[in-house]
Amino acid sequence: MAEEIARNAHLASTVLKTLTDEQRSIALYKIKEGLLNSKEEILKANKIDLTNAIKQNLSESLIKRLDLSKNDKFESMCNGILDVSNLEDPLNKITLATKIDDDLTLYRLTCPVGVLLIIFESRPEVIANITALSIKSGNSAILKGGKESIETFKIMSKLINNILNNETEIPKNSIQLINSRNEVNDLLNQDKFIDLVIPRGSNDLVKFIKNNTKIPVLGHADGICSIYIDEFSNIDKVKRIIIDSKTNYPAGCNAVETLLINEKLLTTTNDNFEIILKSLIDVGVTCHLDSSLFKNNIPKSLQGNEKLVEAVDDDFNKEFLSLDIAIKSIKSVQDAILHINSHSSKHTDCIITEDKSTAEIFLKGIDSSGVYWNCSTRFADGFRYGFGTEVGISTNKIHSRGPVGLEGLVCYYYQLRGDGQIVGDYLGGGGTRVFKHEKLDINNIKL
Amino acid sequence: MAEEIARNAHLASTVLKTLTDEQRSIALYKIKEGLLNSKEEILKANKIDLTNAIKQNLSESLIKRLDLSKNDKFESMCNGILDVSNLEDPLNKITLATKIDDDLTLYRLTCPVGVLLIIFESRPEVIANITALSIKSGNSAILKGGKESIETFKIMSKLINNILNNETEIPKNSIQLINSRNEVNDLLNQDKFIDLVIPRGSNDLVKFIKNNTKIPVLGHADGICSIYIDEFSNIDKVKRIIIDSKTNYPAGCNAVETLLINEKLLTTTNDNFEIILKSLIDVGVTCHLDSSLFKNNIPKSLQGNEKLVEAVDDDFNKEFLSLDIAIKSIKSVQDAILHINSHSSKHTDCIITEDKSTAEIFLKGIDSSGVYWNCSTRFADGFRYGFGTEVGISTNKIHSRGPVGLEGLVCYYYQLRGDGQIVGDYLGGGGTRVFKHEKLDINNIKL
Secondary structure (H helix, E strand, C coil), X not given: CHHHHHHHHHHHHHHHCCCCHHHHHHHHHHHHHHHHHCHHHHHXXXXXXXXXXXXXXXXXXXXHHHCCCCCCHHHHHHHXXXXXXXXXXXXXCEEEEEEEECCEEEEEEXXXXXXXXXXXXCCHHHHHHHHHHHHHCCCEEEEECCHHHHHHHHHHHHHHHHHHHHHCCCCCCCEEECCXXXXXXXXXXXXXXXXXXXXXXXHHHHHHHHHCCCCCECCCCCCCEEEEECCCCCHHHHHHHHHHHHHCCCCCCCCEEEEEEEHHHHCCCCCHHHHHHHHHHHCCCEEEECHHHHHHCCCHHHCCCCCEEECCHHHHHCCCCCCEEEEEEECCHHHHHHHHHHHCCCCEEEEECCCHHHHHHHHHHCCCCEEEXXXXXXXXXXXXXXXXXXXXXXXXXXXXXXXXXXXHHEEEEEEEEEEEECHHHECCCCCCECCCCEECCHHHCCC | CHHHHHHHHHHHHHHHCCCCHHHHHHHHHHHHHHHXXXXXXXXXXXXXXXXXXXXXXXXXXXXXXXXXXXXXXXXHHHHHHHHHHHCCCCCCCEEEEEEEECCEEEEEEEEECCEEEEECCCCCHHXXXXXXXXXXXXXXXXXXXXXXXXXXXXXXXXXXXXXXXXXXXXXCCCEEECCCHHXXXXXXXXXXXXXXXXECCCHHHHHHHHHCCCCCECCCCCCCEEEEECCCCCHHHHHHHHHHHHHCCCCCCCCEEEEEEEHHHHCCCCCHHHHHHHHHHHCCCEEEECHHHHHHCCCHHHCCCCCEEXXXXXXXXXXXXCCEEEEEXXXXXHHHHHHXXXXXXXXXXXXXXXXXXXXXXXXXXXXXXXXXXXXXXXXXXXXXXXXCCCCEEECCCCCCCXXXXXXXXXXXXXXXXXXXXXXXXXXXXXXXXXXXCEECCHHHCCC
């Protein structure tokens, strides 16, 4: 069963990738129209999910996320499909061209990755978004959404497939929805057909998937983001940035979890540390101070404050996902880099300083997919980066890092166009001909 | 032990990546000088490896590969280091720049992957080449070479590390040589510190590694390359290309293993099939014909020829690595694409045709890292592609495909440079400011 789903997706992908941008973009337009025309039917299914969620006493925030009828959520979901369709075609871009010899030319072109297995949360609009990203990038996709939205997903997937099959040139099985977690487990073994797994969801889910498949996984388990406050920082910027990074959305993977403070800010002639702690306490943040700070540096006015607790070692490897933050003093920007490179999850880390040369050391030295200077870690997001939308945020070290938009769903291949050339004629292969290896201008190529 | 090696490599990598191109390139120059100055010492160690190899009755071709003293092999090894040092710096290239808002700018820059674990064959010159590629690309590397060259590797690694530590700014432990296969097995568990494994060597080695690590693996197990001979092919080009692809170096991963012949070439009014078979037989190739060809299409002049055998199904999924080839007739370019996409190892596949529109269908439809038109599959090689050198050939679908040079050893990260901006001020984060998202010209940026 899993093998059949995966093989069908693979077969679809080999046709899908040969379609033009126009064919792919028109399909998205049709999906948008079709979903708009079936609004009532979709909201009816969505109502069932909502009723079930209420029956099961699910959290208010989850129920809010499930509800597709509120405000203009349905319309903005449909418009989101059009936004993706209007993005620049990511495929068939020539990124390298070399004249190897007369009538023998090498081209490097962007192409889809192939087959994506995408596991995502219970937000009904995400299925439309991911479908759009997959088709636009020429990838076929196997989708599994959170079970709380199952009825909405089912009807939307049915509608999308009817539209694709009847009104577009997108091959059958380009978009397949699966319903059970068991199917996911079986699909994780289909490394012959599936090229990339993109899990969105809890840390445990992502870790489970990473540990149970040979297929490359694009995503992040933890988001352990740090901010280093330099000696030469502006205290107003410090306050704004740390409060926003911690409290704008504490459950976000781009929320800050660790604060490193230059030890010069702890001297008694200086009330910066007091200001920092107070501003955090004022908005309800519990500060986990490392032992030395806890024992020696709590300002008089804050002694005994219940929001100041002694940190345990593990707090510096922790994604709190709550109004908690681990705080440590540090000697220098170099030590901050060392700490972050060995404790962060390579998501997003920030320095606050007015000193450009210190900032440059930090920007170059940190090993993460996002390295920031004087701005909130919460900017780590595909929409904020201007990518239109994102399929997830990657903390991988290869292929695609940070917020992943269309570009992260493509790779490249080489075309070599000749006229009967053989290696035996050239130096190194037995012959005497010499390669020309002339770089060609990629902006002036007509294949 | 493995953890210490891996952690040290990681620590070195975080410094190495901050060095300038000049610092990295000077280091390569010093290595080249140092190796040249120690030629005698190295050849003495190499002699021990050679003597041992002869004692153990190792194959002549292996002994030839081990010998560093023949012709100008030593000098060209040293010059190869300089060639890499002269390549364009792959790091800190700005590949995207976006004005997110006033004084808030996003940059995407190339950076090293981090720590490489490279396992390679018993060719002494490869250690110099891989060291050069790693340092030039800012990656620290853990190296394990084939055991037959152990003495040569040991002395070269000692020399290289002495030079790096005493004469350059490259951090200690940037290049570490390990000697036993057991250490490799332990290192495969160090996914916290090692970012990429690059195995070169036998299919079994690569498969073992892929099955035994969570670290991304870049390389190829099989090289099952196919050539499709179209109806409108030029028979002279066909002969040249198939003979070169099969016999120029049959043990190479880019040698052809499967021949698909358009069925129109099998009609009796046409002697192309006979010419093809004869030309293969003449150079000693055994042709494994699929049952239908074997039973119905063997030309009279070749009936009973011992080089024509009936293929078994598995022959079409096989890397022969010998003077054998599997041959099948096929209806159309579309069927050839279907066959190749489900049987090839996504290495390199070729069409021979004089018809451009058929060639374009093939070039777009094949799923492999190299898709060729009218030239030998043997061109799949970093040197022939003009990359200067290669660290291996990748059949992966993500990150880096085909021959991997310096560019395959880098990835990218995002810098966001602000002046105190927070997400809470912007639409979507709770505020009202609108993102500008202006694309900046990446050629006119000074950070």
